[in-house]
Amino acid sequence: MPVQVKINGIKMSAEPQETVLQVARRSGVHIPTLCHLESVESTGACRVCLVEMKLGGKTQLTTSCNAGVEDGMEIMTDTPEVQKHRAANLEMMLGRAPGSQKIRALAREYGVYESAYVPSEDPAIPGCILCELCVRVCEALGHSALAAVSRGGKKYIGTPHDKPSESCVGCGACAEKCPTRCIEMTDTKKTRTIWGQTFDFVSCETCGAPVMTVRQRTHAVETKELPEDYYTTCVACKQKNLAGRFARVGS
């Protein structure tokens, strides 16, 4: 049974399993996010997707990424209250990640140019806003090599016991999806270094470019029951190869 909600005064019909953010986005209403990714669980960590929610006579702020729609919900996505608290949260995150262009640009939209907040603990990873998107992505990919450690201001993201993790395959998804791009990942032609360990790349049979790490291939081959030589060419060469074959079929 679809539910009826209002977003910024406009009536909308939504599926009960949808989140406020999903309904807003597919209706063209912009809500900023930093730690949200459609394919992983939303935890409402960064707090920039805050919206004002009126339900059953009660008005409160809530994060839209993890709020399921309910019948009769009225959502306002850009009230002064929403702006004020998004700005305050952004100022805190800018204090953690002063070098992040993404956060700086978003903060600027809310009138925050510099942050007066300086975290009292030295960060384990400079620029990390502790949103755990990396942890969630890693878990969703079936590795769970990362976790949040400790709590409060001492919280940080790391591998178990801060040692190189056997579960890590060096896929780099954590670094790729990190909103502040703070996870250090160094690639050479043959190797990738991340989370304290160095992985060998599988080199493209055709051009020699990195395809993926050897451990990532092993994991993929094992879990997806693929032939061992499944990943032998890089994406570019694979495309070129395929295009050539289509061209031959076409002629």
Added chain:
Amino acid sequence: MARLQSTQQLRQLKERIVAEKPADRRAIAVCAGTGCKAFGSFELVEAFRAELEKQGLDKEVELRPTGCHGFCERGPLVLLFPEGRLYQRVKTDDVPEIVEKTIKGGEVIERLLYEEPGTGKKFEKEEDIPFYKHQHRLVLRSNGLINPSSIEDYIAIGGYEALGRAFEMGPDAVLGEVKGANLRGRGGGGFPAGTKWELCKKQPGDLKYIICNADEGDPGAFMDRSIVEGNPHAVIEGMVIGAFTMGAREGYVYIRQEYPLALERLNKALDEARQRGLLGEDILGSGFGFDIKVNRGGGAFVCGEESALIRSIEGRRGVPRRRPPYPAQKGLWGKPTNINNVETWATVPLIVAKGAKWFTGIGTEKSKGTKIFSLVGKVNNTGLVEIPMGMSLREIVYDIGGGIPGGKKFKAVQTGGPSGGCLPASKLDLSVDFDTLIAEGAMMGSGGMIVMDESTCMVDLAKYFVQFLRSESCGNCTSCRDGLDWMHSLLQQVCAGEGTMELLDQIEQIAETVRVSSLCALGSTAANPVLSTIKHFRDEYEAHVEQGRCPAKVCKSLITYTIDADKCTGCLVCAKRCPESTIEGEKKKPHRIIQDGCIKCGVCLDVCKFDAVHVE
């Protein structure tokens, strides 16, 4: 230990126990709660055992280690039955005299009686002591009466009869009774337990869970610990009744690892309940089966939040999640789950046994029954108190608590644990109930109550609580994790006299963001200590930032210790005790504190017998 096959057999067992141990039998109840244990009450029990044996009285006089009696300030406590005579601060050396004079001779030993501070009046019976007289002990009542490690003792006072009654009533009628009693959750939120139960009961499926939240983490709070230590079967009975009502087959008690005594007694009680057929399959021959597992918490304050607690049982990081869905809909392992705290569960058997009408006769219009508080801080009678809802703060602090020690002035009372609010003297006549406290920016919480006198700096206090919450935030939400860290830094500046008036506004603004934009109750209430102290004690904040002065003389950066040369006799005591050796002076000549080296620890002030050390 034979299994009980029916409520009839339970009644027969009770009659047999009561016949063996009549109520007018002579008994010595020694408080064996954690507080009195720290004072040596376990040794006291052994001393009584040896003495009774020596005197050949061990058959005639029952020796009963019990749970916490509440009056921790005066422990170890010894309660003598049938008279109800209370001896306090009892030492092992007193034991032969007690047995000789009081047990054998019926004579009262004056020195061991409670003496009221100020008036010097002595009280012989527990029930006459003002600390107990003004209380209304429903849940705590049994603590002083029974041995928590004996299921027979619990059955003797009517234990598990409510469960038998629940089986006769059926789940719908029990739910009606709990709803009718308007029992509100004692763990903090004050949400009606009946409404929660109903939602969980309505959920389809036969796999449901019941959880008892015994993850009491507030600094200075020990209500739940004392119930589990003193009367674990009441909690178990409440949970079985709840499980029967909602149709759950499995339950968990999530209890702090730091509560070894409570854990030990709970496990013993669970074992005995199983042996007696009060847990497990076919309870009391009703056909209903339910069992309880114990899950030990790792000491994270946030795991007292229900969704974080559930994740912790699942073996995951204790982080709250957004609700809805509520645990009643989707809880432990994704199944409908009902979670209540220790005190709530322990109240359930009383309601089922005596009825909703009896329960609603106690308390205020919207807050029914009684509430247990751990009354601590600058108050004469610290301990565990149970009061009817609606009693005023003044009655608690002065009538039960006996006022402020050392002739000092009352300054504030903080209710509701670390994220509660501080209320000033002008609010002392407030009614203590869920809604009044919230309206005043404080809260009931799980029942911590800290009394402060004029020597407490409210800014320093706010900083302390923010520091606690900053460390205990799970770290998920930016607003809670970083907001509290930021507020803490700014409060440190205020305490160091480096603040400005703008800084106070900034603290208030951050506090507001922490309050409105954090996910769980830890974040949304974390600003209370700061907001309530700024509201009621703004002058103290202003003294710090505008005049660089700490009126309570607590904030080290803003105070100076000096020695009054006229009063100093040159005894050298302070100079010897100064940890930094920063007091100079010769014998019989006035001493002087070298300010550069002074760490403001206050040792000189404490040791000076001539009132020569001043703090400004």
